[in-house]
Amino acid sequence: MKKTPIELLAPARDAATGRAAILHGADAVYIGADRFGARAAAGNSMQDIEELCRFAHLYHARVYLALNTLLGDHELEAVRSLVEESWNAGVDAIIFQDMALLQMDLPPIALHASTQMHNVEPDHIAFLESAGVSRVVLARELDLRDIGRIGRQTGVELEVFVHGALCVSYSGRCWMSLALGGRSANRGVCGQPCRLPWRLVDERGGEICRDRHLLSLKDLDRSGSLPALLDAGVTSFKIEGRLKDMAYVKNITAFYRQKLDRALEARDDLCPASHGRCAYTFMPDPAKTFHRGGTEYGLSGDRQPIWNMDTPKALGERVAVLEGMEGGLLILREKADVAPGDGLCFLDRKGRLQGLKANRCEGKKIWPSPGALTGLASVDVAGSSLYRNHDVRFRKLLDKEKSSTRKLPVAVRFKEDRDGFLLEMKDLASGCTARAYALLERVSASNPDAAVAGIRRQLEKLGDTPFVAEDIRVDTDSWLIRASELNGLRRKITADLMALRVKAFHRSFRRTPSDGFKAMKYPHGELDASFNVLNRMAGTFYEKHGAKVLSMGYENGGLHGGDCVMITLHCLRYALGACPRHHGSGSYENWRMEGKERVFTLVFDCVACRMRILLA
Incomplete structure (x- = not known):
């Protein structure tokens, strides 16, 4: 099959x-x-x-x-x-x-x-x-x-x-960065305004919250x-x-x-x-490199918390709970496996992210880097979860050049005929086989078993190559063969097999359009700026398939008040417990999201469970 x-x-x-x-x-x-x-x-x-x-x-x-x-x-x-x-x-x-x-x-x-x-x-x-x-x-x-x-x-x-x-927006349908600073995500220079802090107000102008990363997922x-x-x-x-x-x-x-x-x-x-099969010198763990907390993002079809409004930065893995501070030291409720040099962080009682480097660790005490906790009191940290966003020991393992090997299994056979010796190496994944023939001096071995074992040892030395010998057969009489000659044969045959593997690789080719494609209609008959048409060639393509381009993309025509800059599954009413549909509270009216330079109107599509963000 x-x-x-x-x-x-x-x-x-x-x-x-x-x-x-x-x-x-x-x-x-x-x-x-x-x-x-x-x-x-x-x-x-x-x-x-x-x-x-x-x-x-x-x-x-x-x-x-x-x-x-x-x-x-x-x-x-x-x-x-x-x-x-x-x-x-x-x-x-x-x-x-x-x-x-x-x-x-x-x-x-x-x-x-x-x-x-x-x-x-x-x-x-x-x-x-x-x-x-x-x-x-x-x-x-x-x-x-x-x-x-x-x-x-x-x-x-x-x-x-x-x-x-x-991306908090449906990919390819986001123009918030363009609206804020002229940096188009569709042109490769997104300014990531979704990670910024914002002020949120209701339809009457009442403040709901401020300085929160409302769109950060x-x-x-x-x-x-x-x-x-x-x-x-x-x-x-x-x-x-x-x-x-x-x-x-x-x-x-x-x-x-x-x-x-x-x-x-x-x-x-x-x-x-x-x-190829991989072997690692470390135990992979997503929490130990950049990680904002995980979400399946509605894969099951259910609504789950997908946001992290406290910080857009990586918290990392939770390692302890803080009891408080004492003489400038962090006191833990339980002993944690923290090492000097680890990067640590926590959210204080005001929801502000505090970061530090551990200079010394002993029992339930951590000596932080100088000045890291300036202005904080014990009450500010008590009960907070302590996270590690830089594991110095784990990072050292990853920084090694050979933190992984990937090996291709081969079968090796060494045999003789009347005139010389043949070394054959078969790649078990692709079926490629390389062969090298040599006229080697035949010297009788006084210990035949040791001679064969010596040949095997030389042939299995594939450490610096991408290959590993799963099967080695030595079919010769009892001859002593110099290690240098076997090594030369082995190096030649591995280089040849690498070249054969590359040559045997099959590249992908573009599929041929279907027979009826020229007459096929594009599913949408009229295309507004959200379809991202920026050039005449793309416009011609759509028109050939029955679609009319009503307006070019926003990168050409610019954005105006009332234009939708984003549609997202992330609904702030739902996230803040004010969804009439799911929480039985709140209203269906619009909210506003205010930044330093721009104001956006939030329109809630409760039927589709989506939020639209409009340039106010």
Whole structure:
């Protein structure tokens, strides 16, 4: 039975992080070029991307280029050229947002529709499939029933986010950063106003709260639902974080590799999408790298607390409860495993985040860094949970260059014929076989068993290569063979086998559009600014499929009072216990969210359980 490959997809800020992700278990990585990616601060040269592709393809892992920004007319030719460069460099797919790419004359590279394309409705996804899109990155807001329904109605590959920071808005439908400072998220320069503190007032102007991070969400963590997502038809599990550091990528990738492998072991019809087995020098734990607290974000269809309005920063793992302060020291209610150098934090009684470094730890006492607790009294800290957001011992393990190994199993055979000796190495995952023949001096061994054991020892020395010998056969008479000669043969054959594996890797190709696609209608007949049309080529594409562009995207036409800058599942009425539908209290009138420079009107769609944020 042919098995369906299942992919763990990790972020790569740069080529070094991409290599680390692969060595820690990623089946694929996504990376940005030096332009046109949704993370402008995470760009890379094409030379670095090409080197990453060669490394990834050795393990039959893949590299995707994030080209998921909206494009101006003057940029289209540069984008087409970049896609061609990417194809020549070995990139396996382009993650795109702008429909102009479906109009371009591109090389046969696979296209993945970014979550910023608002991939929510089955008919929209079916349209993209008919256009030749190989994969659709689903909106984070979809629950298991939605995902299953899309999986049953389309044949396109489905990718979902399973871990990392959450956009509070439906992806691709957020213009708050553009409204506040002219920094467009759709152009890769989001200012993250959703993490800022705001003042909230009701319809009469009464203050509900102030200086709270009203739109700040917890981080996504769907590690407990991987089997259910597999059942729903998901084939790619994506970790967010192209701006995250290498320690985060190592830890989270290893954690999900172990989780996903256990889920795949229970299925006869599924297998990992790449080759190799990983071994780690640390115990993966998501709480020990950047972590705002976890949420499945409505995956089960139920409403759960998804927000963290106290702070947009990472609290980390809870390690103790504070009893109070004594002589400038923190006193714990119970002894905690805290080490000097650990970064600690807690929320004081006013809800303010207090951070410190542990200089010394002894029993239930912690000596903080000088000046860290200035102005605080014992009553301010008593009863607060103490969190560790920097584990110095864990970080040292992650900072090691070889915090993981990824090995490809091989079978090795050494045999002789009338003239010389043949060394053969077969890769058990791909079936590739490399052979090396040598005319070696034959010297009879006085101890045949020891001679054979010596040959085996030399042949199994594969430590610096990606291979590990699972089976070694030595079929010779009792000859003494110099270790240097065996080592030379082994080095040659491993280099040849690596080259064969890369050559045997099958790249993905763009799907051919369906026969009736030219006459296919786009599901929406009229497109307003929320459809993000910024260039004539994208407009022409829509018009060819029966849709009329009523207005260009906000990046071209600007925002005006009353324009909707965000739609979100995060409802402040619900979060604050004032939802008429769920709590039986409060009214259906609008609220206002006030910042230093802008005021936004909050409109509550209680039928759909969503909140709309309008520029006031």
